[in-house]
Amino acid sequence: MAQTATSTNPTQALAPSNPISHAANNATTAMHGLPHALTTLILIAAALLAAAIIHFVLVHAVPGPLLKRRPVLAILVKRTRRILFLVLAVVLLGTVLPEAPMAASTLSRVLHVLSAGFIVLLGWSLMVAVDTFTVYKLSLRPDNIQADVMARKHVTQWQVLRRASHVLILMITVAAALMVFPAVRQYGVSLLASAGAAGLVVGLAARPVLSNLIAGIQIAITQPLRVEDAVVINGQWGWIEEITSTYVVVRIWNWQRMIVPLAWLLEQPFQNWTRDSSELIGTVHWNVDYTIPVDELRKKLDEIVHSTPLWSGKVVVLQVTHALATTIELRALVSARNSGEAWDLRCYVREKMIDYLQATHPGALPKQRLELEGQPIPDHPAAVEPIHEDA
Template identity: 80%
Template sequence: MTGSVQPATTATAGNPIAHAAGSVTTALHGWPPAVTTAILFAAAIFVAAVLQAVLVRVIPKKVLAKHPVLTIVVRRTKSILFMFIAVILLGIVVPESPIGVRAENSVLHVLSAVFIALIGASVMVSIDVYTTYKLSRRPDNIQADVMARKHVTQWQVLRRASHVLVLMITIAAALMVFPAVRQYGVSLLASAGAAGLVVGLAARPVLSNLIAGIQIAITQPLRVEDAVVINGQWGWIEEITSTYVVVRIWNWQRMIVPLAWLLENPFQNWTRDSSELIGTVHWNVDYTVPVDKLRDKLTEIVHSSKLWSGKVVVLQVTHALATTIELRALVSARNSGEAWDLRCYVREQMIKYLQAEFPGALPKQRVEIEGQRVPEGETVLMHDHVNAD
């Protein structure tokens, strides 16, 4: 045992941590190798915890209070910082432990893979922190701000796509640390047979959705909180992931739509360039209705509502049918939700006005009965004539 420890101690005399580990191994000469190794590993982890606590407390609280982004970074990277320090210390301690060359190589390979995984985790945390900071600066009324919805959509989609890309690279780099896996990967990449074709076909749906996500982030056919109609379902874009979109339907249900489907099929986006909408309301009324008075009443109703955006209020006769005429009102609102509520409000108030002021203008059926004359201004019900016969 002494012969195996002395060369390592000489080689690492310039490294105080390695020198201390070698000294502990020498002092515990005669102990079972597993116990000595466990003590060295526990000491390395303890020192890592102490160093992590010291490094975190070095940052003054006043600095954290002035920089909220730095606060998020410190909170999110505490565990990663500890694991970084622990892996580095374990990598220094392992060559000084009495576990043998074969076990030492295996442990070092595992530590290398963990170190690569920690780098990938650090990159993903950095992406999360930066995007969170960007999204935190958006305005409160995101539905009314097209640029804000554009930026939110871009950052959310790019964040998820970056996560997938970093995860794939990290896993590939970690697996390449192990010789057996590296050789298998090289042989798999070198083979241009059916296996490669099967893997490519199997990965096609995932890759197509990832590419579609990047296209949506760049071209912006839809954004978060856009009002859309997809397959006859009206709702709002609630979330855009790296592979699918969550649509919040008006009845609070959720519809999941793959990103690739959105790029291959048509859909309606009511708030593509602006959140403001013009709502329409239709009525069928009798020919005797005074349209000018209805137009004045519509203006009064709309002006009294907080849902109106203050831009458009129009009443027009759009159709003349055999028994009725069709009136169409156009009213503007700040977003799709308020447009729907304003349409319902206008419809209800106009019906009340017609019932109270012009009940004769409500739709009715005219029938001519031979041999009888109805005095002008009177109404005869059909069932009276049927019973008389």
């Protein structure tokens, strides 16, 4: 009979230990005359072979029609095949190795490694499941995400929650795996129970990570910004390209990327142009002469916006907003479906209106007037005698 270790083995608790352990014990007894190393190798090979057979049966036990009706289940089965085999192998090894002819100290170390591996595989399985479900949900989003506020909301929630879940699962998995080993478990308990300098240093080091993680969860729930929202942060205008568990990536109009920590973002004010709707109203300004016929320009503005698909068809207004000393200021309001089209529409309207003024009302462009009182106005500027200043 092989010597067994007294340490707790989670793999034995989850496995059907009685029949398998009994079979392993009988096999060890039958191989009594063989070297201990060879007996152990035979038991390991038998456990791996049994894991492969069970894995094959389980993978092919799921009916094909069910996988076709449930695409997320098909993706999950495909992604977890390798993990399932590793889990079965660890469980069976943890069940048969206590019957192997090896020293108790060696067996204890092996079981600790298998227990830690089992915990890591469980954490890996959870992360794969979260990834699979998130990818499936994101695949259902519409193609034109910029025009759909609800789609941007769901994309943001799933992306942030996926990354936050990864961080939490990773932290719990690593902590649980390390606590399997007695030396690490004792150190962890003493570290958590102590209020000394070491605990203070660890707490201060973990504070930025935890604050950003909490900020990410808060953004996913409260939705102050979403993926593809048009925002102005620190005077920089751009779109939210990606939201991770610790920072936000802003795609600026010149294709540069600005990285903003989540904790900082929630503590500082910023502008979100598309929080409730992707539609925007763009403004265009001109300074023109007092002689300009404003009603005629209103008709021309209406004609310009109707000539481009950039206009959403809702708002087109021309107003005189300022009367300055030499010019008046005109402001046009035009609506677009999203921030990118609003920018292009503003540039288009500005360009076409300048072309119209140059072609039909060149005298209405801004100019400086000079009025000479009490003197006849010459027919040609060259007739004006130059003014000579004394040296």
